[in-house]
Amino acid sequence: MDTRRAARKTPDERDGEIRGAARSIALEQGLVAVTQRAVAARIGVAPALVTHYRSSMEGLVVDTFRAIVAAELDEVRGATQQGTARERLRALVATALDPSRDAVTAVWVDAWSLGRRNAALAAAVREQADAWQRHAEELVTTGVAAGEFADVEPARIAWLLLGLVDGLNAQSVIHDRHDPRRAAVVLSAVERELGVASGA
């Protein structure tokens, strides 16, 4: 137990620390573990200070979810910005199903569960899910425009793709088994819908 008084920092700095601590706690132990005391302990500060910066813990949880998930989507955007539409699709699936992303999946699952008791979180979940949906739709749309994919309804394919990714990821969090064939299953199904022959 460190009884020393914490050094004074600027509000921006402290706020950043709090967000960072919340983020790493969420990734390590789930969104449920993002608690006033846990965050305070991690940055060596009195619990009351967390309340002082974030008037409501619910809000911090929402922000943390949003930060983690938005960062993930940004990563995916980065991984899918070049190549043919089909290559980009494969990159998206590979990134989304990457086992190193388990922590993020767990955050999604917690958010689905917590969202039923935290309206703001539920809204954030919808918002982020929609952002994913838009990204996937765009990818399909450009592929169709480029003639790489059959003339399908992009929204429909995005739905299929994300539903499948979410479902398989959720299962793998519990099963702790990451069969590499998962990606193949997703790709095969999606590519078939897109009228693309499934290859190696």
Next chain:
Amino acid sequence: MDTRRAARKTPDERDGEIRGAARSIALEQGLVAVTQRAVAARIGVAPALVTHYRSSMEGLVVDTFRAIVAAELDEVRGATQQGTARERLRALVATALDPSRDAVTAVWVDAWSLGRRNAALAAAVREQADAWQRHAEELVTTGVAAGEFADVEPARIAWLLLGLVDGLNAQSVIHDRHDPRRAAVVLSAVERELGVASGA
């Protein structure tokens, strides 16, 4: 507040009441709401009595999850026991995605989340997921044997099917939107994999 003392009942009867209360609470407010006090209040009994019958609350939560989900699978089994393999497949998808099943989906989602902190629950989740997997596999296997489906790997298709159902259901719990096209998306993808022309 009813201050009357609860009537004496036989252990079996009381145990049944407790299980039943836990079950309806889980369906109405989620697995997270299955708490000593909530269960006791619902059957008009002192909280201590719940502990007296179920030494650990974790155990009651696990049993409740298992009961709800197993009942669901039984229902699905009932709905898919006659007709051609393709009809049975369609019945499975229709039942699994039925909006009236939202409560059960919420229970699944809570279990995924809670399972990370409750090892016994995680085991039950795996066990029930495997039971679903087996059922879906059998359905595909018989379809393949009957020549209705292409010669595919049943496990793979079951994987696709259940992943998709889980993912779409989880999303609909948050979005509270039940687009009837969901079933069409699932069927289209699965039937394509099975080499069956997708029809009305």
Next chain:
DNA sequence: AGTCCTGTTGACCATGCGATCAACAAAGGT
């Protein structure tokens, strides 16, 4: 009617949560 078994309860305890607020103290400006 009395006895005894056992289902049931109230009174607790320890722990964890979010939140409040007066009081402290570290830095920077004068």
Next chain:
DNA sequence: ACCTTTGTTGATCGCATGGTCAACAGGACT
């Protein structure tokens, strides 16, 4: 060197969780 600002804290509250245990009392049996 003093003062003022403000980042920080301790103490505490209210509430909820699971769990324990001695004591109560309903009801069947004698």
